[in-house]
Amino acid sequence: MSLVLAPALTDLQPGRSTITADVLAGLSQHPKALPSKYFYDAHGSALFEQITHQPEYYPTRTELALLQQVMPDIARAVGPGARVVEYGSGSGRKTRLLLQGLSDPVAYTPIEISRAALLASVTELALELPQVEMLPVCADFTGPVRLPEPAQRHDSTLVFFPGSTLGNFTHDESVQLLRAMRQTMGSDGMALIGIDLHKDVAVVEAAYNDAAGITAAFTLNLLARLNRDVGSDFDLSCFQHRARYHVPRMRIETELVSTCEQVVHVDGERFHFAAGEAMQVEYSHKYTDASFAALAAAAGLVVGEGWDSPAPEFGLRLLRPST
Structure with missing residues (x-):
């Protein structure tokens, strides 16, 4: 055993x-x-998990379905041996799909402000994915965070930022955060970002x-x-x-x-x-293709691959450093 x-x-x-x-x-x-970052104490994290199951709240179930559908394309684009760094990991439902779908991921570093949610998530993932080194960091990812180094060499770094969380920041804050991701991923890395797309006001x-x-x-x-x-x-x-x-x-x-x-x-x-x-x-x-591409460009990033769900529209975008 x-x-x-x-x-x-x-x-x-x-x-x-x-x-x-x-x-x-x-x-x-x-x-x-x-x-808004202080929403996520233990009770706030549990309430948000309940929100994601409400019939009106489309982003989580739509993104999960889209991620599952396009995971083979994402795995091909990222390649084997990646270190995954996630900003704001939450319950880890999307993380599980990502780590299971990638080719031989080396390590996983979630950065999460809620200690309770973080420990619950990585404890489950460690049991399900013992081959992936778990390096959790309890911190506010909007500021500088020194990341622990994996024990094994990794071929690339994938920053994972699902859930349309980028949309919680102002334009200038979003650019600053994307620049921090660019530094974390390095010249050969990528960032997989979830974005909610502009749609009907009532929805x-x-x-x-x-x-x-x-x-x-x-x-x-x-x-x-x-x-x-x-x-x-x-x-x-x-x-x-x-x-x-x-x-x-x-x-x-x-x-x-x-x-x-x-x-x-x-x-x-x-x-x-x-x-x-x-x-x-x-x-x-919420974003259009043009508004998100402009935001990424301001941070020195370009949109490579992109995938959209059918209505209610939600998107996943794979970003790379611009040359």
Whole structure:
């Protein structure tokens, strides 16, 4: 009987001082904002997993089906012996398809801010894929992260960024993140990116306003997490979830709206909210072929292969460094 060792965790999870500084900076903006990366504590990750199973939320099931369909093409393009680095690994459902479909992947390094989700995912993957070295990193992938080196030599690096997570960032933040991926992949590597494509407003808005209210609970959990981790005193009963598709900007804008005039305290600071005041908590950008190609080009990358699902349209794009 072979022994499967527990993956060695590199723990760079943001601490209280970092989270507090981010919250204070966001609440000092006009309009107020909170960083969406702090959605993903253990409960937030579990709620998001529930969101992905809601009938209105098409991105996850559509991307999974597309990935399964085109995996042979992806494997041929990537080649054997790759190290896979994933930004924001979540539950690992898509990762499993990727690692099983690639030819002899050497190592897998997920970078995930939720320690609970990260450990649960890599523990399962280590049992199913004992030949792949697991090198998990608990960190905020939006900042510089030093990656552990695999024990075996790898022929290339594939950065995996599914789930349309790139759309959660502003244009400048997305370019910065893609540039970081370009550095990670090196001159001979690639990045496989999931992108949600521009489509009918009703379809998009329904995905972020599910009838069961799971997305609303997920959004409000951000405030509960901050109350616990930084000692703020947000009253969850005084905020409501709102998500609307802004067509000219091709993005869902998710906000928490104050239902009354109130004051919130964070680290000794007072923040006044007017009744009806909206606090921005997440963007979810959608793309066309032209807009995504331009974004990639700004980061020194070019779109090689690309695959689209039938309606509701979702895309996978394989990026390479431009010459």
